[in-house]
Each structure stands twice: as structure tokens, then as C-alpha cells.
Amino acid sequence: MMMLIAGGTLFAYAGMLGLCQGLERHYKQVWQRACPRPLRVVLRGAGWLALMISLLLCAQAWG
Known part of the structure; x- marks a missing residue:
């Protein structure tokens, strides 16, 4: 669980x-x-993707 929160x-x-x-x-x-x-678009897209992954990891850790 600690690894999920850290991730x-x-x-x-x-x-x-x-x-x-x-x-x-x-x-x-x-x-x-x-x-x-083009770099701005990639940075923004990657930023949103990373935030979505963060949400998934935290939701999985907290249940």
C-alpha cells in the first residue's frame, strides 16, 4: 500500500x-x-495522463 501512495x-x-x-x-x-x-501539446497531454494515473494509484491504495 505504501508503494501505491508513493507512486x-x-x-x-x-x-x-x-x-x-x-x-x-x-x-x-x-x-x-x-x-x-507540438511540445506544449505533448507536455500537457503527458501531464494529464500522469495525473490520471496518480488518481488511479491513490484510489487503489485507499480503497
């Missing part, structure tokens, strides 16, 4: 990171260049 936490962090980096201004703050549109 859920890591996927939640990765998901939020993907969503944040999918925004033009946050990407530019970190990388000092504009984010290409």
Missing part, C-alpha cells in the same frame, strides 16, 4: 510539472526560449 505522489508531481511546463511563460522561465507548439 501516486510521484505521478502527481510529474503531472503538475508537465502541465506547468506546457505553459509558454513557465517553459520560457526554465529554458530561456519559446516552447514549440
Whole structure:
């Protein structure tokens, strides 16, 4: 059960990171260049996917 919660936490962090980096201004703050549109779409999609996986892991752990 502890592994499910830890996995859920890591996927939640990765998901939020993907969503944040999918925004033009946050990407530019970190990388000092504009984010290409295809990369923004991939980052946002991966972010949402990671958040969904996090939800599934946490729901499985908590029952």
C-alpha cells in the first residue's frame, strides 16, 4: 500500500510539472526560449495522463 501512495505522489508531481511546463511563460522561465507548439501539446497531454494515473494509484491504495 505504501508503494501505491508513493507512486501516486510521484505521478502527481510529474503531472503538475508537465502541465506547468506546457505553459509558454513557465517553459520560457526554465529554458530561456519559446516552447514549440507540438511540445506544449505533448507536455500537457503527458501531464494529464500522469495525473490520471496518480488518481488511479491513490484510489487503489485507499480503497
